Amino acid sequence: MGEVVVLAVSAVLLAGFYAAMAYGLGLIYGVLRIVNLAHGGIIMASAYVTWQLFDRFAIDPFLAIPIVLVVFFAIGVGIYLGLVRFLPRGPAGAVQSLLLLFGVWLVIRNVAYLLFTGNEQVIHTGYATSSVRILGGSFSATRLAVFAVATVALFTLHLLLTRTYLGKAIRAVAQNPDSCTLAGINVERIYVFTFGLGTALAGLAGTLASTLFAFNPSFGASELLKSFVIIVLGGLGSIVGIALGALVLAFAEVFAVYAVPPYLTTAVGFVLLVVVLVLRPGGLFGQRVLR
Amino acid sequence: MLEVRDIDVFYGDAQALYGVGFTVAEGELVTLVGANGAGKTTILRAVAGIRPVARGDLLFEGEPLRRVPAHRRPGLGIALVPEGRELWPQLTVRENLELGAYDRAARARAAESFAHVYDLFPKLKDRAGQLAGSMSGGEQQMVAIGRALMSRPRLLMMDEPSLGLAPLVVGQMFAAVRRLHADGLTILLVEQNLARALKVADRGYVIETGTVSLTGTSEQLLADPAVRAAYLGV
Ligand SMILES: Nc1ncnc2c1ncn2[C@@H]1O[C@H](COP(=O)(O)OP(=O)(O)OP(=O)(O)O)[C@@H](O)[C@H]1O
Ligand SMILES: [Mg+2]
Numbered sequence: 001m002g003e004v005v006v007l008a009v010s011a012v013l014l015a016g017f018y019a020a021m022a023y024g025l026g027l028i029y030g031v032l033r034i035v036n037l038a039h040g041g042i043i044m045a046s047a048y049v050t051w052q053l054f055d056r057f058a059i060d061p062f063l064a065i066p067i068v069l070v071v072f073f074a075i076g077v078g079i080y081l082g083l084v085r086f087l088p089r090g091p092a093g094a095v096q097s098l099l100l101l102f103g104v105w106l107v108i109r110n111v112a113y114l115l116f117t118g119n120e121q122v123i124h125t126g127y128a129t130s131s132v133r134i135l136g137g138s139f140s141a142t143r144l145a146v147f148a149v150a151t152v153a154l155f156t157l158h159l160l161l162t163r164t165y166l167g168k169a170i171r172a173v174a175q176n177p178d179s180c181t182l183a184g185i186n187v188e189r190i191y192v193f194t195f196g197l198g199t200a201l202a203g204l205a206g207t208l209a210s211t212l213f214a215f216n217p218s219f220g221a222s223e224l225l226k227s228f229v230i231i232v233l234g235g236l237g238s239i240v241g242i243a244l245g246a247l248v249l250a251f252a253e254v255f256a257v258y259a260v261p262p263y264l265t266t267a268v269g270f271v272l273l274v275v276v277l278v279l280r281p282g283g284l285f286g287q288r289v290l291r
Numbered sequence: 292m293l294e295v296r297d298i299d300v301f302y303g304d305a306q307a308l309y310g311v312g313f314t315v316a317e318g319e320l321v322t323l324v325g326a327n328g329a330g331k332t333t334i335l336r337a338v339a340g341i342r343p344v345a346r347g348d349l350l351f352e353g354e355p356l357r358r359v360p361a362h363r364r365p366g367l368g369i370a371l372v373p374e375g376r377e378l379w380p381q382l383t384v385r386e387n388l389e390l391g392a393y394d395r396a397a398r399a400r401a402a403e404s405f406a407h408v409y410d411l412f413p414k415l416k417d418r419a420g421q422l423a424g425s426m427s428g429g430e431q432q433m434v435a436i437g438r439a440l441m442s443r444p445r446l447l448m449m450d451e452p453s454l455g456l457a458p459l460v461v462g463q464m465f466a467a468v469r470r471l472h473a474d475g476l477t478i479l480l481v482e483q484n485l486a487r488a489l490k491v492a493d494r495g496y497v498i499e500t501g502t503v504s505l506t507g508t509s510e511q512l513l514a515d516p517a518v519r520a521a522y523l524g525v
Contacts, residue, residue, distance in 0.1 A: 168386050169390060171379070171382060172382060178341065182339060182361070182370070183442065184365035184366055
């Protein structure tokens with residue numbers, strides 16, 4: 001019994017990180033109908049940026065978050081204005097966008113190999129080994145901090161999307177861009193901003209990941225896939241959908257220890273994805289539009 | 292107030308409008324009528340800026356419009372209630388209306404505009420929290436008109452607001468149009484329901500295969516034998 005509780009807490013903590021990680025991908029897909037294949041590359045790049053800030057300037061990863069958000073928002077805006085903007089809109093551009101953004105990912109990855117070699121990196125903060133006791137289990141302080149930051153980020157995003165003119169315009173563009181133009185909304189600007197925001201969120205995920213895991217330039221591939229699993233499970237409907245998708249994936253992975261050997265737990269998500277796509281193509285909590 | 296001069300509009304290689312020209316004066320209610328596919332929607336889209344004009348000029352209050360991007364035109368005072376309503380179905384009625392006032396000047400007057408829209412369509416006030424997509428057709432049309440009014444237009448264009456509505460609701464819709472006109476709003480109305488449209492309008496233009504074929508006051512058009520034969524079935 002005690003062990004189950006500990007695993008459940010552990011899954012909830014992991015789900016927080018997963019939700020923050022998937023949200024950027026979901027947001028960009030919901031508004032632009034583009035699967036950002038560079039998502040994993042951005043997460044990896046941000047882990048390196050965070051490590052460099054820590055290593056060279058002794059900036060704590062959690063304090064680096066504002067810098068990372070600004071830098072990756074700018075990078076997202078740059079990718080949109082420099083590349084994505086030129087793609088044909090709608091289904092016609094779907095294949096091109098996949099190829100283009102996959103290309104962006106390869107470039108980011110190779111730059112990382114050039115600059116930092118393929119060696120694994122870890123960030124050793126002073127509090128890396130401290131832990132906190134919850135419900136009879138011992139959890140690292142870092143994991144709790146990651147959960148807290150992820151939750152705050154998602155809550156802030158929820159407020160942005162539901163309480164501000166800009167956020168409502170983003171949701172409206174996701175649902176019907178043409179009538180947005182008629183209402184005086186500059187749809188192109190919403191696209192730029194959304195791509196920037198989604199990239200900044202991937203950046204945040206990279207910073208959080210860098211405090212939890214070792215990483216090398218190949219890092220990010222399974223993060224991209226898991227993000228994809230989460231948005232398929234949870235739909236694009238809302239923050240709640242994403243959170244549910246993240247919880248399902250995290251619980252499945254954590255509790256898979258009872259069923260499969262540890263090296264297979266990452267495959268759990270993909271099995272889940274296939275099962276869901278076959279049984280409920282609309283997603284488990286099926287909302288296909290951002291609302 | 293609006294002057295359309297000799298415009299050509301294309302969809303790819305297919306030409307939809309051939310030298311269309313007409314005017315709407317301040318305070319007028321002008322209607323464009325014509326058969327399916329005649330080009331009425333295309334005319335409104337060109338004025339709203341969501342369809343580019345290949346040749347000719349558009350003037351709004353004497354200023355050329357062609358170089359003004361579509362999303363800036365609501366700020367000038369031009370609003371379009373599009374064919375088929377085109378709401379944001381997963382946003383609430385209130386959010387749909389709110390975004391109608393996206394332009395800065397309109398946003399500053401949003402509270403006043405909400406009062407005006409709720410006064411015109413009291414039903415929307417009761418349904419403010421409901422998702423727009425879950426409303427009936429007539430209610431959705433009210434939201435679409437309300438959203439356009441939120442931008443404080445000086446020219447309101449409506450594309451077949453009675454399309455697909457029950458007769459009783461059509462009556463309410465025309466009553467609303469009449470009231471807006473009586474309050475001094477300039478209106479350009481596209482309608483398939485020619486008899487009804489001419490009854491509320493000051494003047495009308497008959498559009499046929501991308502050109503203006505006939506124009507006159509409502510009385511003149513209603514009395515015209517060709518119009519009666521082609522559109523009224525008498
Ligand atoms: N998106 C489009 N692509 C290609 N051709 C189009 C498109 N929209 C309209 N057309 C063509 O342009 C012409 C004018 O169409 P338009 O929609 O303006 O007519 P309408 O008078 O509004 O008709 P209705 O009464 O059926 O709404 C038609 O021949 C139509 O086939
Ligand atoms: Mg039409």
